[in-house]
Amino acid sequence: MLLEVKNIRKQYQRQTLFCAVDNVSFSLQQRDYACIMGRSGSGKTTLLNIIAGISTPTQGRIIIDNTDIAPFDDEQASQFRNQTIGYVPQGSSLLTNLTAMENICLPYYLYSKNKQPDNIECCNKRAQQLMQMAEISHLSEIYPNQMSGGEMRRVAIVRALICSPKLLLADEPTNDLDDESSRQIMQLFSGLHSQGTTILLVTHDHEVANYASKHFKMEAGKLTDYS
Ligand SMILES: Nc1ncnc2c1ncn2[C@@H]1O[C@H](COP(=O)(O)OP(=O)(O)O)[C@@H](O)[C@H]1O
Numbered sequence: 001m002l003l004e005v006k007n008i009r010k011q012y013q014r015q016t017l018f019c020a021v022d023n024v025s026f027s028l029q030q031r032d033y034a035c036i037m038g039r040s041g042s043g044k045t046t047l048l049n050i051i052a053g054i055s056t057p058t059q060g061r062i063i064i065d066n067t068d069i070a071p072f073d074d075e076q077a078s079q080f081r082n083q084t085i086g087y088v089p090q091g092s093s094l095l096t097n098l099t100a101m102e103n104i105c106l107p108y109y110l111y112s113k114n115k116q117p118d119n120i121e122c123c124n125k126r127a128q129q130l131m132q133m134a135e136i137s138h139l140s141e142i143y144p145n146q147m148s149g150g151e152m153r154r155v156a157i158v159r160a161l162i163c164s165p166k167l168l169l170a171d172e173p174t175n176d177l178d179d180e181s182s183r184q185i186m187q188l189f190s191g192l193h194s195q196g197t198t199i200l201l202v203t204h205d206h207e208v209a210n211y212a213s214k215h216f217k218m219e220a221g222k223l224t225d226y227s
């Protein structure tokens, strides 16, 4: 198994104690293309953040590539996430004062231990190849405020791929996009999947969900399998 989610629960303290993710368990094998559907507020982003190691669960375990991420400190968790997981967060997530190329290479510069000129060259080459695949080469030196929503999303996807992750997580990747931009993004994911990337995406769009081969539904923090 590439991903094992075991009895994950996340409680938030609001006026009362409230369970955003309620005892969720599922697993993904390498090369799975899975989708979680659910209404706004059902706990999808909370669950993805826990899988990505950005948020700590109240209860349960996440095992990725046979590694339990719970004992990691922040630095170790960031290292592991960077090497294993690509995360396309919900909404706009690019740094506005960096160009597309700089945004894309940022994960590499932040966490790579070996920043030799050869490796930097290698990162730049990989960024160029990925940008070509995502049809955004022309945006290399452009800042996010000069891009469309679909272009920004494709830059965020390429950034998530720069460290060659085994698992790609994408939170509502086609939200707020027109049909043509959505189609481009879903074709990009299909291409990545056929090249061997395991994908877990979250959406509330049935058309987007159709691209996946494994389907889950999230309702009030509870996950059910309906594929
Ligand atoms: N940091 C937080 N503190 C308290 N409640 C939160 C926090 N983050 C999310 N929630 C609540 O948890 C529930 C699930 O949120 P979220 O995971 O963002 O859902 P979704 O992504 O499915 O829209 C919502 O009711 C939201 O208001």
Ligand SMILES: [Mg+2]
Binding pocket: 044, 045, 046, 090, 171
């Ligand atoms: Mg969300």
